Amino acid sequence: MILPRDFYARPTLEVARELLGKVLRHRSREGTTAGRIVEVEAYIGEDDPACHAAPGPTARNAPLYGPPGVAYVYLNYGLHYLVNAVTEERGSPAAVLIRALEPVEGLDLMRRRRARAKWRKGKPHPSDHELCRGPGNLTIALGITLAQNTRALTRPPLVIEDQGGAVETIEWTPRIGLRVGTQHPWRCTIAGHRSVSGPRAR
DNA sequence: CGTTCGATGCACT
DNA sequence: GTGCATCGAACGT
Numbered sequence: 412m413i414l415p416r417d418f419y420a421r422p423t424l425e426v427a428r429e430l431l432g433k434v435l436r437h438r439s440r441e442g443t444t445a446g447r448i449v450e451v452e453a454y455i456g457e458d459d460p461a462c463h464a465a466p467g468p469t470a471r472n473a474p475l476y477g478p479p480g481v482a483y484v485y486l487n488y489g490l491h492y493l494v495n496a497v498t499e500e501r502g503s504p505a506a507v508l509i510r511a512l513e514p515v516e517g518l519d520l521m522r523r524r525r526a527r528a529k530w531r532k533g534k535p536h537p538s539d540h541e542l543c544r545g546p547g548n549l550t551i552a553l554g555i556t557l558a559q560n561t562r563a564l565t566r567p568p569l570v571i572e573d574q575g576g577a578v579e580t581i582e583w584t585p586r587i588g589l590r591v592g593t594q595h596p597w598r599c600t601i602a603g604h605r606s607v608s609g610p611r612a613r
Numbered sequence: 614c615g616t617t618c619g620a621t622g623c624a625c626t
Numbered sequence: 627g628t629g630c631a632t633c634g635a636a637c638g639t
Binding site: 469471489 | 620621623625
C-alpha cells in the first residue's frame with residue numbers, strides 16, 4: 412500500500428519514526444529499485460537552525476513550504492543529491508531526510524549505478540548492505556536526482572510503501588554531519604542495522 | 614582503531 | 627566570497 416498524503420500531514424517526529432520499516436521505491440527507465448528505510452532525520456521549521464527553512468522562504472527551499480507528501484531533493488556539497496519527504500501542513504516548512512535503506516529490489520541496478528558513479532582504481536564493489544548506506548549513496552543507487560524534486564511520493568514512479576512486517580528496536584540520537592542544531596535528538600534509526608550510516612557500526 | 618581533508622556546484626549574503 | 631543535511635582515501639596512533 413502506498414502511503415497517502417495524510418500520512419505526511421502530521422508532526423514531523425511522528426512521521427520520521429513511522430517511516431522506519433517503510434519501503435522507498437523508484438521506477439525508472441533503467442529498472443526498478445527499492446529499499447527499506449532504516450535511518451531518517453527530522454528537520455522542523457524556521458526555528459531549527461539546521462533546517463533549510465531557517466533563513467525563511469527562498470527559491471531552493473520552496474518545496475518545504477508546499478503540500479506534504481512530496482519529495483524535496485537538493486544538491487549537497489556540489490556532489491550528492493539528498494532526498495526528503497515534506498511533512499506537516501502547507502506553509503509549515505518541515506521534512507524528513509532519508510539517510511539509509513536496506514536494499515530489497517533491483518540490487519543489480521544499484522551496483523551498476525554505484526560503480527558508474529565512482530570507480531576509483533580497482534576498489535572492491537560495495538557489499539549489499541552498503542549500497543544504500545548514507546543519504547548520498549542511496550540517491551545514486553535509486554537514480555534520484557533534481558528531476559524528482561517536488562514530485563509526489565503518493566504515486567509512481569517515486570513512492571513510499573507500507574509492506575507491513577515488524578520494525579525492530581527504534582533509537583533516537585542527535586543528527587549527524589551538522590554544525591548547528593545538534594542538541595535535538597531528531598535522528599531516528601533501526602538500532603544496530605548494518606545499513607545505518609555514521610561512525611562504523613559493529 | 615581514530616581524525617583530516619579534497620572534490621565539487623550552487624544558493625545565499 | 628562563504629558555507630554546506632557527504633563520501634571515502636589517506637594518514638596518524
